[in-house]
Amino acid sequence: MSSPAGFLLAHGAGSDRNHRLSLALEEALTLPVRRMDFPYRKAGRRGPPDRAPKLIAEVVAEAEEFAAELGVACDQLVLGGRSMGGRMCSIAAAEGLPARALVLLSYPLHPPNKPEKLRIEHFPQIGIPSLFVNGDRDPFGTPAEMEREMAAIPGPTTTHWLQGQRHDPRPTFDLEIIEVVGQFLDSL
Secondary structure, eight states, X not given: OOOOSEEEEEXXXXXXXXXXXXXXXXXXXXXXXXXXXXXXXXXXXXXXXXXXHHHHHHHHHHHHHHHHHHTSOGGGEEEEEETXXXXXXXXXXXXXXXXXXXXXXXXXXXXXXXXXXXXXXXXXXXXXXXXXXXXTTOTTOOHHHHHHHHTXXXXXXXXXXXXXXXXXXXXXXXXXXXXXXXXXXXXX
């Protein structure tokens, strides 16, 4: 199988397409990267984010548009992003958006201090390779919680823990994240 044709990158709830890590990934990776904004950001609002169905529909629309621009099918794209953005990409893929793989940075397994409110209903429908890059002190999901819940994903999963980091890793970890993402993309 050929290399992925492009990487659609979605932002977290409190950010936008110009988050420093998104910009760094676009600059460092060898494949085309499309940094997307969700509708509430396009409208100039900082938040709260739109409801999940609207966010997921935007991922689908952006993926279809990006694939068309590249002259490929959506199944040649890698989908992913930070926190909420990665989660919406994973739901879109689980609901049937064809994709080559998922890159999930700081996946929000549950809200902080609410481990009973898991965001994993769609995990059993993720059949594509998935990379999870999280801080090992992330209040949105501990390593033990993540490993336990990721077992429900039938596709191959890769996990990388950022030592001593929380939900928004310090900028000094950007190079490590870029290296891990690049290696994962090269492995596809």
